Amino acid sequence: MKLEILANRLREIGIKDLKKDEPLALHSSWKIGGPADVLVNVSDIPSLQKLIVFAKEWDIPFIVIGRGSNILFPDEGLRGIVAKFGKAFASVRTSGTSIVADAGMWTPRLAKIAASKGISGLEHVSGIPGTLGGLIYMNGGSLRRSIGDNVKSVLALDEDTNLIEISRDKCEFSYRSSLFQRKNYVILKACIEGIGDDPKNIKRRILDILAERKCKFPLKLPSCGSVFTNNAEIYEVCGPPGKIIEEAGLKGLRVGGLMVSTMHANFIVNVGGGRSKDALELISMIRETVHKRTGFWLECEVRYVTPKGKIAPLHEFL
Numbered sequence: 001m002k003l004e005i006l007a008n009r010l011r012e013i014g015i016k017d018l019k020k021d022e023p024l025a026l027h028s029s030w031k032i033g034g035p036a037d038v039l040v041n042v043s044d045i046p047s048l049q050k051l052i053v054f055a056k057e058w059d060i061p062f063i064v065i066g067r068g069s070n071i072l073f074p075d076e077g078l079r080g081i082v083a084k085f086g087k088a089f090a091s092v093r094t095s096g097t098s099i100v101a102d103a104g105m106w107t108p109r110l111a112k113i114a115a116s117k118g119i120s121g122l123e124h125v126s127g128i129p130g131t132l133g134g135l136i137y138m139n140g141g142s143l144r145r146s147i148g149d150n151v152k153s154v155l156a157l158d159e160d161t162n163l164i165e166i167s168r169d170k171c172e173f174s175y176r177s178s179l180f181q182r183k184n185y186v187i188l189k190a191c192i193e194g195i196g197d198d199p200k201n202i203k204r205r206i207l208d209i210l211a212e213r214k215c216k217f218p219l220k221l222p223s224c225g226s227v228f229t230n231n232a233e234i235y236e237v238c239g240p241p242g243k244i245i246e247e248a249g250l251k252g253l254r255v256g257g258l259m260v261s262t263m264h265a266n267f268i269v270n271v272g273g274g275r276s277k278d279a280l281e282l283i284s285m286i287r288e289t290v291h292k293r294t295g296f297w298l299e300c301e302v303r304y305v306t307p308k309g310k311i312a313p314l315h316e317f318l
């Protein structure tokens with residue numbers, strides 16, 4: 001379907017906040033990615049349901065993103081529709097030590113709100129630059145914790161756009177993994193449970209965590225955070241991915257505009273004009289080198305999106 005016709009049809013079914021031919025680099029923390037045919041900012045559930053039904057009926061690739069802080073978009077862009085969760089779908093409500101927040105909520109802001117209400121437990125996510133939806137999908141976290149530890153239930157849309165509530169025990173949370181990576185559900189909201197504490201203590205812990213992250217991570221250059229997951233079996237023998245890559249002498253290795261950070265070897269930073277093909281090549285070189293030295297294949301935390309909208313951990317495309 002031609003772009004103009006696609007945009008008009010979407011407007012006809014009531015989809016308002018849409019952009020045509022939108023550069024995905026603008027929605028990527030790595031600042032990489034060609035244009036998507038259409039990007040829609042999600043603002044309410046009924047129009048999201050209509051959008052999904054429309055994409056299905058016309059067999060148009062459809063993906064959901066938050067802040068794009070754990071995705072590599074292709075240089076060719078995406079021939080389909082991107083539904084973006086952000087500010088327009090980011091309300092939050094607290095009651096006692098419970099929080100109900102929308103998927104578009106900026107994670108560091110959620111941690112800050114929790115702290116100000118005297119709700120402890122989310123300090124570990126205070127420096128993670130993404131949305132709550134992306135965090136739950138990835139089961140992200142830090143300091144050996146994951147958001148799944150805090151989640152009570154998740155409200156989502158299933159494949160047929162039915163609203164479903166999924167309790168924590170059914171979310172299949174494990175290290176950087178969740179049910180949402182295996183099912184085509186769209187996360188809408190989550191109920192999170194913390195424990196009561198003095199806001200001053202919580203804020204102090206957050207400041208300590210942020211200060212430590214500033215010393216450890218290259219936060220001034222575009223990146224996707226940790227590229228590789230910390231696999232328990234590999235860790236036992238060789239340690240964490242950053243150490244393995246550093247010991248392989250790969251700090252500073254560069255392909256095009258992408259470079260293995262000299263500060264933390266599990267980060268690949270965009271030093272200017274980086275492209276997805278550079279990222280794929282550099283990640284492939286790191287994996288090959290590490291495999292030759294250790295016998296292990298590092299697996300990617302970062303996900304890759306194909307121009308046809310298939311999303312999976314990046315190493316699956318190498």
Ligand SMILES: Cc1cc2nc3c(=O)[nH]c(=O)nc-3n(C[C@H](O)[C@H](O)[C@H](O)COP(=O)(O)OP(=O)(O)OC[C@H]3O[C@@H](n4cnc5c(N)ncnc54)[C@H](O)[C@@H]3O)c2cc1C
Nearest residue numbers: 066067068069070130131133134135137140141187224225
């Ligand atoms: C500097 C830096 C530091 C980082 N530090 C950490 C860290 O300490 N710990 C950590 O765990 N991660 C870290 N990350 C990675 C990243 O920030 C997290 O994984 C984050 O939670 C992703 O959120 P997002 O909104 O950007 O998701 P996106 O990158 O937009 O999406 C990630 C995946 O989630 C899916 N998704 C997003 N929203 C939804 C939704 N509403 N419903 C269904 N699926 C959805 C997408 O399709 C995609 O597959 C870091 C990244 C950067 C750039």
